[in-house]
Amino acid sequence: MTDPRYACPAALRGMTMADPAINECPYDYYARMHAEAPVHFDEKMGLWLVTRHADIVEASHKWEVFSSRIDMRRDVSTIDPTEADQLFLREGWLVADVLSQVDPPRHTTFRRMVERLFTGPVVKRMHDYLDQHVLELMAPFERRGHADFLAEFALLLPLDVIADQLGLPRTDGALLRRWSDAFIASFDPTIDAARKLELCRIILEFQRYFVAWRTRKAELPGDDLLSMLVATRREDGQPLSTEEYLALCAQLMVAGSETTRNHLLSMMLLLCDDPALQQRLRADPAQVPRFVEESLRLESPVQGLYRRTTREVELGGLRIPAGAIVMVMFGAANRDPAMFPESARLDLGRANANRHMAFGYGIHGCIGRTLATAELGIATRRLLERLGPIRLSAAHPRPRHAFHFNMRALESLHIEFDVLPESAA
Numbered sequence: 001m002t003d004p005r006y007a008c009p010a011a012l013r014g015m016t017m018a019d020p021a022i023n024e025c026p027y028d029y030y031a032r033m034h035a036e037a038p039v040h041f042d043e044k045m046g047l048w049l050v051t052r053h054a055d056i057v058e059a060s061h062k063w064e065v066f067s068s069r070i071d072m073r074r075d076v077s078t079i080d081p082t083e084a085d086q087l088f089l090r091e092g093w094l095v096a097d098v099l100s101q102v103d104p105p106r107h108t109t110f111r112r113m114v115e116r117l118f119t120g121p122v123v124k125r126m127h128d129y130l131d132q133h134v135l136e137l138m139a140p141f142e143r144r145g146h147a148d149f150l151a152e153f154a155l156l157l158p159l160d161v162i163a164d165q166l167g168l169p170r171t172d173g174a175l176l177r178r179w180s181d182a183f184i185a186s187f188d189p190t191i192d193a194a195r196k197l198e199l200c201r202i203i204l205e206f207q208r209y210f211v212a213w214r215t216r217k218a219e220l221p222g223d224d225l226l227s228m229l230v231a232t233r234r235e236d237g238q239p240l241s242t243e244e245y246l247a248l249c250a251q252l253m254v255a256g257s258e259t260t261r262n263h264l265l266s267m268m269l270l271l272c273d274d275p276a277l278q279q280r281l282r283a284d285p286a287q288v289p290r291f292v293e294e295s296l297r298l299e300s301p302v303q304g305l306y307r308r309t310t311r312e313v314e315l316g317g318l319r320i321p322a323g324a325i326v327m328v329m330f331g332a333a334n335r336d337p338a339m340f341p342e343s344a345r346l347d348l349g350r351a352n353a354n355r356h357m358a359f360g361y362g363i364h365g366c367i368g369r370t371l372a373t374a375e376l377g378i379a380t381r382r383l384l385e386r387l388g389p390i391r392l393s394a395a396h397p398r399p400r401h402a403f404h405f406n407m408r409a410l411e412s413l414h415i416e417f418d419v420l421p422e423s424a425a
């Protein structure tokens, strides 16, 4: 039974992230939480929700209290992980905790290995390559007047980029997608035990593939991330264990593809819904980076992530017990009116637009931020330049969001557009 001190306020009782209608559009719910209970316990989800920008800043600074050391399988899922662990022990490797699932000092060790991967200068050198690839992906549909924007563009761009960066063949993109989706699905607390095992079997495929590539990269190193991970040494001079290597590969693969793909879809939907915005950005492409930041604030691909309290702690005027599972809701913080006045409005002139939390905040802040914003900006610029007014396809129903407890992901997106005369494109 819930401790009455921690009960959900009456005004919000019955409302939950697990409700499909709230999943489709959570923003009224966020507004009510901001107004009535910015920090509270969601009884249905068994989670503490933190929705205010200032409270997430505070929680992120107190990382030793709001720990990232969460065993998703034991702390969040209701399924006993023993069977999955035995499967991994028998046929593959146990999943190690690295980077996003650990606190300092272990976090610092892994963070140092990867934080130099996508710095500003590195990503700047990638601009021409990204631009070229965007043009290649658009070529098959830009004169057709319509496109399956998910299958023909949003899915491929981030997958190809992460495959290139890892030093893997682009032709294996479908495999990377299959494994990425399996990791994301395996974090879903609502799946049953049979599905969980099915997903573990898919993750075993991922393990065998990446272990085989480790051997190849050791024999024939290249200028790529996998070769770097194979060559890297921990502070004690030892190479990464197989479990650590696999966990880092998984985090780079999942983080590098899913979020960018989902946000390409969200940005395109915002553009389709607002022809005047398209016109404005076409007329003044220098505004595109502002659009990217505002769209990330409004439709954050990662709506929230888990933390676990290591002791009782006060946040937003409430006491959260030790051992509580907390969701820091970046998507809600990005709509916090105390931080972003008229927070539901897309405002290209917003002075503090870049203070959004779509890439997290604090020690775990996204290492791929510069790469992701470059991909999103270059793609938007080229799409607006080479496609005439873009709208949702009249032949398809309005796209809906996949049911997901913490990701914002459209299930599909079919578009139509005017084909521009050859000379204008």
Ligand code: HEM
Pocket: 068, 099, 100, 101, 111, 114, 162, 251, 252, 255, 256, 257, 259, 260, 263, 300, 301, 302, 305, 330, 357, 358, 359, 360, 361, 363, 364, 365, 366, 367, 368, 369, 371, 372
């Ligand atoms: C629109 C695209 C992206 C979004 C919205 C996004 C969002 C996030 C968020 C919210 C976090 C914080 C995690 C936390 O607080 O626990 C994070 C961390 C991370 N991101 Fe991204 N990300 C994106 C793209 C990328 C890309 C392209 C890469 C790499 C190629 C990447 C790699 C990572 C890694 C490795 C971490 C873990 C950092 C750590 O724990 O120290 N992300 N990302």
